[in-house]
Amino acid sequence: MKPHDFQILLALAEEPRHGSGIVRAVLDQTAGALRLWPVKLYAALESLAEEGLIEALPDRERPPGASARRHYYRPTRAGRQALAAEADRLAHLADTARTRLARRQRSRS
């Protein structure tokens, strides 16, 4: 999974968001390292939607008070599964990295 697709899915994991909401969430969760510029964001949203990983929120489920012009997105079931699988993969990678680093430290001392 591409890193920014992962970040978008992650940003949508808790609650549906609109465009600028996603941008802010991604900035937050990456500590300012990844900034999604508008077209990039919408192109990514389009391809995620085509892959069936996210969907636009139907009008009736829109959060109260939200502007009618703004599209809200949320992950589909497949999107959640893909996010979980990616998270597992990353966790596993992180574990492996830690284990190996620890082993190397031990052999050195």
Place this chain on the structure above:
Amino acid sequence: MRLYRALLRLLPRGFRLTREADLVALARESLDAARGAGALARLRVGAALARDVVRQAVRLRAGRFARGLAQDLRVAFRRLRRSPLRSTVTVLSLGIGLALNTTVFSLVNAFYLRPSEFPDPARLVTIFEASATQLCAGCSVGTSAPGYLDWRDGTRAFERLEASEETAVVVSAPLTPERVSAARVTPGLFAALGIAPRLGRDFAEADASPGATAVALIGDRLWRRGFGGDPGVVGRDLRVNGGPVRIVGVLPPDFAFPSVAEIWLPYRPDPAGDRSDRSVGVIGRLRRGVSIEAARAEVRALAAAQVREHPETQAEWTADVVRLADARTGEEGRVFLIMLGAVALVLLVTCANIAALALGVSAERARELALRSALGGGRLRLMRLPVLEALVAGVAGGALGLLGAAWGISLARIRISEPVPYYIRFTIDWRVVVFCVVAAVAAAVLVGLLTGWHATRGDLVGVLKTGGRGGGRGSGRIRAGLLAAELAVVVVLLACAGLLARSVVRLADDAGGYDRRGLTLATLPLAGDRYEDPAWVRDRVAELRDRLRTLPGTTTALSATVFLAGFGATDQLVRIEGAPTPPQASPRFAFAVTPGFFEAQGLRLLAGRAFDDRDTPSAEPVAIVNAWMAEHLWGGAPVVGRRVRLRPADPDDPWRRVVGVVSDLDGDRRGRGGRSYAYVPFDQGPARPLQLLARTVPDQAPPVAAIREALAAVDPDEPLSDVRSADEDRARSVWFAGYFAMFYAAFAGFGLALAVVGVFGVAAQVVGERMREFGIRIALGADPARLSRVVLRSSGGVALAGILAGLAGARLAAPLLGSLLFGADPVDPIALGGAGVVLFVTVLVASAWPARRAARADPAVILRAD
């Protein structure tokens, strides 16, 4: 922000329209967030936003284009599958058209495009003597040995000037005696060409000096055939013309300079040689910086000096310098180039045909395209589908074309039984493949554009309104125009094929004055120094005759050709006693024949006697002439008993008494009149090489094995080469004409088949479109036969226009066939008229079915369908 909106227009339309508000809002937020951070930060954000738009625009558009292409491709495939008949016709006709083009291109490629095998080929030239009066116009020969030495020593334009002389030798060991093409070459020739032996050494000057050990270089094929490719061959001996010759080297593969040689012997030009024997080929390498014009001027000046010094042989002769590469392409190359033009026309016809066929379905297509256009598709985008569809067919057709070309080339190779110079190789190399691919794509794009352009043109609303019933007047006119152009091209092809076929028929019809059935021919080279002695030749032939005489059921005879008239200023007239010699009646050569020759050849004795054992070397010299010569030299007076000198220029040549007259060997050969032939007894003028004739009763196999046995008993080093029937021999002498007639017949046949498909398709469409009208007319009481005639008349009109244009084209194109016609009239009314009639009848036949359909239009069915 306005700038940002403008930039957003770069994005694909669909993407932008649904998201513009979101994008603008987001961009504004980003800018607002940077407001407090100063101008520089804002500028940086703006730049990032712009970069984002541009980068994503490129990505999105590329993705959409690829997806659209894939989708169109799927549609194209589906459509081709849905009308299998049309697809098959399209692919097959493209395939055949491309196969023809690729085959002929491979021939052109062989002559023009293959890179030279020599380094720095632009500096390699060939130098030869030429004469406007002493040779046929445009013909050229080499030079003589002393002529070559004059040039070598008298010119400064060349780094080296080398000579070669083609010949044939008999190689006996390690092969069974075999006639092998050979060349005698000056020792520096290969160095001048830039070719080094792959094994052993090149010739050295000493190899050509008198008394040197006899040495030879052999070619790759002889090396493999005779020595199994043994690398230790250098230093071993071969038997050449009955004597040992040491092999000093092996030349590289695919090299047979000057054209078909397999073995090379050192050549030492004789300064005292005969200047009228112009059999030496001269190759020069120009000095760096010397132009070919300068070299030509130098050689011409030298030729002028030669005329002054040796007027008896050089009068009316000059010399010329031509690049080796140009000299090699020659007449055949030009012929193939013209042929490429012919097949390109065939391919154009194919394209026009496929386009016309596709225009028919464009009724349905037009509706769909109109719909898509209404839904907002650019014209280019709409054109893409028909072009893609044609490309899919083109790829399949191109693959078929390559396969067909491979087959055509192997066919061409089989048909060319003559030895072909080594530098002409008919193969499919990368150039041929590239040509096929380019031709396929060009044809496909042409078809696609023709159909697509028409279908996406103009009045889409109108098309939707009429329910897509026919493309209207415009499409009809385009189709008729395409068809007429196509028919015109077919007429040109038919006319050319007809002309060639007629010249071949005339050549083949020329039965000759004798019966070819049951006649077998073979060649005995009698090469080598041993046979320099006429007495030796006479004895060997006598011995061989004794052995052959006993063969049951077979009449055998031997003959040799004696050249009376050389090229150049030698007197070409024979002398007759008591009267001046009429011009044009002298034979150009005589045959030295053994007794029994006329019987074996199948000529009738018209007066006097045939040769027999009385005609020994010491008896009175005698001759026999043919009826044509008797008629033309003596004007019909009795000739037996008169005397003639065949070679008056030679003081040793005796007066010969004419003892008989035989029937003519050939009749109206190649459009010219008959020819004079003289015959002398072999024993009174032995010559070589020998032609062996063996006549058996028709259908009985000739006793070739027995003849070989007899020959081996006389001389184990002598091969019986080139055994063939007289029919094969005849076919061989006309193969070139037959070959091209066959090619053009194939082109014309294919063109005609295309014309049938095209005419049928267009007529059927026209009828289909007018069915309503026809139905109504029948309902109103029109005569059905009249409706048929309406259809036939419209086809006939198109055909007539096409035929007239085609005949005009043929009138222009036929002279290009030039030498292939062997003197036939390029505006032969039978060939031209025949082409027109054949096509006209074909057109009428092809429109017969649609015409009948028109006559049977059933008003009830048609009107109900509305």
